Amino acid sequence: MMTRSTAKFRIRASAAEVLFSLAMLAGCKHQAPANAAPKATAQGTALVESSGGHQVGVTGTVLKDPVVVQVNDDQGNAVIGALVEFHCPAGVSFDPSAVLTDSSGQATTAVTLGDTSGRYQIDAVTPGKTKTLSLVIVETALDYQERVGAIIADKNCSRCHDPESSPQRVSNYDNLEVKPHQFTDGNTLNKMSDADLTSIILHGGPALNRSALMPPYGNTLSSTDVKALIAYTRAVSDPPYQPPGTVYERK
Amino acid sequence: MRSIGKYLSSSWRALFGDPVRAFGVVSVFLLLILAIAPAKEHFSQWHSYQRKYLALIRDRGDAVSLRRRMQPGIHQIWLPELGVVDRCTTCHLGLKEASLSDVTQQPFRKHPVIPHPVDGFGCVICHGGQGPATTVAEAHHSERAGEEPILPMRYIESGCGQCHQNALTGTPQLNLGRTMLTRYGCVHCHAITRPDGSKIEATDHPPSLAHIADKTTREWLFSWLKDPQAYAASTTMPNFKLNDADASDISAYLVSSSTPHAGDRVASATKPVTAADPAAGPTLYGESFCASCHAVQNAAGNLVGGDVGPELTRIGNKAKPEWLAAWLQNPRVYDATTPMPHYRFTPQQIATLVDFLQAKSDSDYGSGVHLNGATPQQIAHGRKRIVELGCAACHEINGVQKPENFAPELSTIGSKPLAQIVFLPGMEHSLSSYISAKIRQPRAFGSSVKMPQFTLTASQTDALTTALLAQTARSRSMPDSLRVAVVPQTNYQPAGHAGKLITELACFSCHQFNGRGGDMAPDLSWEGSSVQRPWLIAFLHNPNTLRPSLIRRMPRFNLSDSDNTELTDYILSVYQSPAIDADLAPTTTTPDAVEHGRQLFYSKYACQACHIVDTKTDKGYIGPTLAQVGSRLTPAWTYAWLKNPQALRPGVAMPNQNMSDDDAHALTAFLMSLKTPGGRGAKQ
Numbered sequence: 001m002m003t004r005s006t007a008k009f010r011i012r013a014s015a016a017e018v019l020f021s022l023a024m025l026a027g028c029k030h031q032a033p034a035n036a037a038p039k040a041t042a043q044g045t046a047l048v049e050s051s052g053g054h055q056v057g058v059t060g061t062v063l064k065d066p067v068v069v070q071v072n073d074d075q076g077n078a079v080i081g082a083l084v085e086f087h088c089p090a091g092v093s094f095d096p097s098a099v100l101t102d103s104s105g106q107a108t109t110a111v112t113l114g115d116t117s118g119r120y121q122i123d124a125v126t127p128g129k130t131k132t133l134s135l136v137i138v139e140t141a142l143d144y145q146e147r148v149g150a151i152i153a154d155k156n157c158s159r160c161h162d163p164e165s166s167p168q169r170v171s172n173y174d175n176l177e178v179k180p181h182q183f184t185d186g187n188t189l190n191k192m193s194d195a196d197l198t199s200i201i202l203h204g205g206p207a208l209n210r211s212a213l214m215p216p217y218g219n220t221l222s223s224t225d226v227k228a229l230i231a232y233t234r235a236v237s238d239p240p241y242q243p244p245g246t247v248y249e250r251k
Numbered sequence: 252m253r254s255i256g257k258y259l260s261s262s263w264r265a266l267f268g269d270p271v272r273a274f275g276v277v278s279v280f281l282l283l284i285l286a287i288a289p290a291k292e293h294f295s296q297w298h299s300y301q302r303k304y305l306a307l308i309r310d311r312g313d314a315v316s317l318r319r320r321m322q323p324g325i326h327q328i329w330l331p332e333l334g335v336v337d338r339c340t341t342c343h344l345g346l347k348e349a350s351l352s353d354v355t356q357q358p359f360r361k362h363p364v365i366p367h368p369v370d371g372f373g374c375v376i377c378h379g380g381q382g383p384a385t386t387v388a389e390a391h392h393s394e395r396a397g398e399e400p401i402l403p404m405r406y407i408e409s410g411c412g413q414c415h416q417n418a419l420t421g422t423p424q425l426n427l428g429r430t431m432l433t434r435y436g437c438v439h440c441h442a443i444t445r446p447d448g449s450k451i452e453a454t455d456h457p458p459s460l461a462h463i464a465d466k467t468t469r470e471w472l473f474s475w476l477k478d479p480q481a482y483a484a485s486t487t488m489p490n491f492k493l494n495d496a497d498a499s500d501i502s503a504y505l506v507s508s509s510t511p512h513a514g515d516r517v518a519s520a521t522k523p524v525t526a527a528d529p530a531a532g533p534t535l536y537g538e539s540f541c542a543s544c545h546a547v548q549n550a551a552g553n554l555v556g557g558d559v560g561p562e563l564t565r566i567g568n569k570a571k572p573e574w575l576a577a578w579l580q581n582p583r584v585y586d587a588t589t590p591m592p593h594y595r596f597t598p599q600q601i602a603t604l605v606d607f608l609q610a611k612s613d614s615d616y617g618s619g620v621h622l623n624g625a626t627p628q629q630i631a632h633g634r635k636r637i638v639e640l641g642c643a644a645c646h647e648i649n650g651v652q653k654p655e656n657f658a659p660e661l662s663t664i665g666s667k668p669l670a671q672i673v674f675l676p677g678m679e680h681s682l683s684s685y686i687s688a689k690i691r692q693p694r695a696f697g698s699s700v701k702m703p704q705f706t707l708t709a710s711q712t713d714a715l716t717t718a719l720l721a722q723t724a725r726s727r728s729m730p731d732s733l734r735v736a737v738v739p740q741t742n743y744q745p746a747g748h749a750g751k752l753i754t755e756l757a758c759f760s761c762h763q764f765n766g767r768g769g770d771m772a773p774d775l776s777w778e779g780s781s782v783q784r785p786w787l788i789a790f791l792h793n794p795n796t797l798r799p800s801l802i803r804r805m806p807r808f809n810l811s812d813s814d815n816t817e818l819t820d821y822i823l824s825v826y827q828s829p830a831i832d833a834d835l836a837p838t839t840t841t842p843d844a845v846e847h848g849r850q851l852f853y854s855k856y857a858c859q860a861c862h863i864v865d866t867k868t869d870k871g872y873i874g875p876t877l878a879q880v881g882s883r884l885t886p887a888w889t890y891a892w893l894k895n896p897q898a899l900r901p902g903v904a905m906p907n908q909n910m911s912d913d914d915a916h917a918l919t920a921f922l923m924s925l926k927t928p929g930g931r932g933a934k935q
Binding site: 112155172 | 403713860861897904
């Protein structure tokens with residue numbers, strides 16, 4: 001089944017002077033449900049995200065956790081049997097793309113990211129009682145280099161730079177006198193050039209007059225590793241990173 | 252009729268009546284025919300893409316250089332040794348243009364950064380599809396004999412796996428798939444060889460069923476065979492979808508063919524002493540770090556623990572107490588090659604653990620199973636089913652031979668022609684969708700399919716599909732120089748009594764020595780150069796926690812003093828690094844050097860970010876605690892480690908700080924002065 005849908009797909013990079021986001025009209029393949037969309041038996045007044053947003057995945061693969069949204073009525077109670085449709089930019093597919101909310105008012109779908117790296121805006125839409133409700137969920141897709149960076153960061157960096165502990169890894173963030181910046185901290189990292197980041201990774205914090213708690217990795221990581229790390233921080237940065245464009249003279 | 256004839260003859264005269272006019276008409280006609288070829292080219296698909304590309308770059312800032320690099324006409328990457336004839340770059344014109352990173356419109360997108368140049372390997376090697384084709388439909392979607400549509404992006408890592416037989420950092424999915432081939436028992440039935448001819452060996456440890464009646468009951472076997480995941484969600488044993496009669500008969504055969512094992516009765520004579528303290532069981536289970544290898548489901552339904560050994564959530568339903576006692580006393584008696592260490596528990600400890608483990612049971616599990624005694628016909632039928640289903644491909648079973656080549660070989664499954672595949676109705680006609688469907692639901696392909704149902708997540712299925720897709724014919728035909736071989740485990744075996752101890756304690760299950768062993772714990776190949784004798788003796792007696800953030804830890808074995816000393820001396824003398832010379836150890840331990848080292852530790856190198864020296868003020872939680880490092884490590888090792896940690900233990904997290912000799916000497920002096928907690932290392 002091919003449906004045509006308008007979708008906003010924000011791309012990371014930008015050309016010369018303006019930050020722009022590209023609106024493109026594109027056909028997107030849903031994982032064709034053989035039968036038609038299920039029939040809604042109820043409608044809600046609010047659509048909220050339960051889980052599955054802000055995930056970082058790999059281009060072309062299924063996100064680790066499904067996207068779950070919930071339909072509520074005006075009392076805030078879950079609505080069962082409301083139809084939720086997921087709309088996608090080109091390349092993203094859902095399994096299923098239209099689903100009725102379950103007994104806890106939740107609609108769940110598995111998301112396969114598109115083949116281009118960058119941020120994907122997924123629109124969840126449900127026909128509400130008074131007006132159509134929609135919700136935007138943002139996911140990030142990493143390409144090969146960015147994912148290598150994610151793996152290197154997980155091994156070498158995240159224990160200090162990520163304040164969250166996981167069963168596999170206890171965070172060291174709270175133990176540090178000077179708090180490291182999270183890789184998603186776009187407000188700080190976006191202001192630093194690639195050269196600055198390279199230098200702080202290679203030579204440690206003191207290279208940029210920052211804390212010596214950040215050790216030098218110049219003899220541990222290769223230059224390919226460092227490039228991958230920087231590509232990864234740029235990819236997950238929030239707000240999104242805009243690379244400085246080359247300025248050309250126009251005649 | 253006549254009017255048509257008249258019309259024809261009049262037009263013939265009009266065109267060819269006059270020889271000059273006839274010549275003109277023929278010339279025009281010829282010209283039109285000659286124009287077909289250039290017109291076809293002009294209106295061809297690739298040509299229109301090239302025009303669109305030119306339109307796309309026209310208004311860009313670097314249009315001039317982009318246009319200079321754009322070659323009109325058909326492009327081709329030809330790599331005879333790889334069998335690559337790729338014309339993809341005819342339309343995919345922006346692949347190498349870094350400045351097009353903002354373009355998302357295909358076919359002009361820039362290729363993401365990968366370690367290889369596009370020209371060096373071509374496109375179809377990773378992406379599949381038909382390289383020589385010059386139309387989108389033929390290149391991307393061809394399903395004709397001997398052709399294959401383009402590979403979905405989710406399996407792209409299979410391309411890497413054709414050359415790289417080793418595990419790469421950038422291909423976690425492929426690595427997981429390859430591990431699963433060996434861990435989930437695939438290669439017990441399906442032979443898979445690597446392109447260099449070496450066989451992929453299984454790393455799982457399917458238990459022998461020769462003495463199964465000592466271990467468990469027929470009722471448990473029945474329930475297990477019906478649905479292994481109902482007993483232990485994490486088990487790798489697949490579900491054979493047996494009916495009740497088959498499960499009953501197979502369990503009957505297994506029990507009747509089981510022979511009693513001498514070692515299992517020795518222990519049953521040791522009357523289990525009932526433990527007095529109810530907390531003793533959990534405490535001993537925790538202290539012995541059973542959870543490093545065995546998982547148990549917690550109240551929330553999550554598995555907690557390692558996946559080296561079987562899940563123990565309902566072990567009380569399965570294991571007979573006397574067998575469990577014998578197993579805990581010495582697992583190697585029942586199974587000589589088990590990865591489980593011989594803990595040397597005291598009889599009291601064994602009784603405590605048996606009680607504790609027996610209590611891990613689910614009264615509902617298998618409660619409805621009542622089996623009548625089996626007739627000889629039923630037992631014979633059970634054996635027949637065992638042979639048919641290939642149980643003996645994984646498990647040792649008395650009276651049934653291990654079948655050879657039980658299932659199709661999968662060494663070149665990644666090049667299986669589409670024409671040889673029977674697709675299910677509604678299925679996408681591609682190899683990747685066939686493989687993943689076969690893994691997900693083998694029995695959907697017909698009731699005669701013997702392959703059992705595995706319980707896998709979507710990402711595990713994708714990983715396994717990726718690993719299988721990498722097994723291509725091309726990976727075999729390419730030149731050897733392009734292949735990166737896998738580093739196989741050595742068959743290193745330590746000698747003598749100490750070697751026997753290392754085997755009994757199953758050190759190889761977690762530690763690596765000289766290229767053999769697990770990766771859960773540090774590589775000990777050079778441990779002898781690293782640590783001091785008194786520390787190692789004390790550590791083997793009672794392993795304390797070196798790294799506070801680790802969850803899986805070294806268990807405590809009740810080694811006798813003489814065994815302990817022997818093992819320590821063996822480790823210290825045999826596992827020596829040639830790079831470390833104890834005689835060249837830095838000897839400066841003057842108070843000045845120590846103080847200088849302390850300052851370097853806290854200021855220049857800020858080691859407290861990761862390490863603890865003063866347990867009151869330091870909080871670093873990543874590296875080992877250094878409060879008593881002076882009585883743990885040798886000065887020579889410490890110095891060499893500070894200079895280059897990766898040289899001693901590749902891949903270790905501690906960064907190489909490129910320290911000067913002087914700094915390393917001073918830091919060594921400082922660290923070696925840290926003999927007791929809160930000693931001279933305390934901040935002043």
